[in-house]
Amino acid sequence: MDIGTVNALPYEDFVNIFGNVVEKCPIITAAVWSRRPFANLAALEAAISDFIEALPDSGKEGILRCHPDLAGRDLQSGMLTKESREEQARAGLDALSSAEAWRITRLNEEYKRRFGFPFVVCARMNDKEEILKQLSERCVNEPAVEKARGIEEVKKICRLRLQGVVLTDAHNKL
Numbered sequence: 001m002d003i004g005t006v007n008a009l010p011y012e013d014f015v016n017i018f019g020n021v022v023e024k025c026p027i028i029t030a031a032v033w034s035r036r037p038f039a040n041l042a043a044l045e046a047a048i049s050d051f052i053e054a055l056p057d058s059g060k061e062g063i064l065r066c067h068p069d070l071a072g073r074d075l076q077s078g079m080l081t082k083e084s085r086e087e088q089a090r091a092g093l094d095a096l097s098s099a100e101a102w103r104i105t106r107l108n109e110e111y112k113r114r115f116g117f118p119f120v121v122c123a124r125m126n127d128k129e130e131i132l133k134q135l136s137e138r139c140v141n142e143p144a145v146e147k148a149r150g151i152e153e154v155k156k157i158c159r160l161r162l163q164g165v166v167l168t169d170a171h172n173k174l
Ligand SMILES: NC(=O)N[C@H]1NC(=O)NC1=O
Pocket: 023, 067, 068, 069, 070, 083, 084, 087, 088, 118, 119, 120, 121, 122, 123, 124, 157
């Protein structure tokens, strides 16, 4: 799908196709539609990033809270979005030993208790060992540092999802 096709999409199709590039936040996609035409995919990505950065802290925390726990309840119950399911499976989070599952559950709970939002990391760029390591390291950060770090990870996830949509999915959804 080339950028000309993306720019020509009515907002209904644009939101249907790109609505989950930021997990469960289609409002972001719906908002940036009005920034068309995009010179290229990087410009669309930048518009999303600008929108996120312009949000107050509560909005950024809200975005983080839309993310499911890694290897959490939604994965066990089959309730993950397609994108998140694929990302978590890619990192091996759907096949944890019981010791690993216990550890990640405990650390996710500790993280959420401390920060009030879930631990977010780009699962496609890490394997399960690296994710567990980062989770335990990041638990001790200052809240402001973690909020910024989580949002950076959201942007990495977004970039890979955008690339995935443009390369594969879009034609099937139109
Ligand atoms: N909690 C969290 O990081 N979730 C996300 N990470 C990722 O790569 N996909 C997700 O759903």
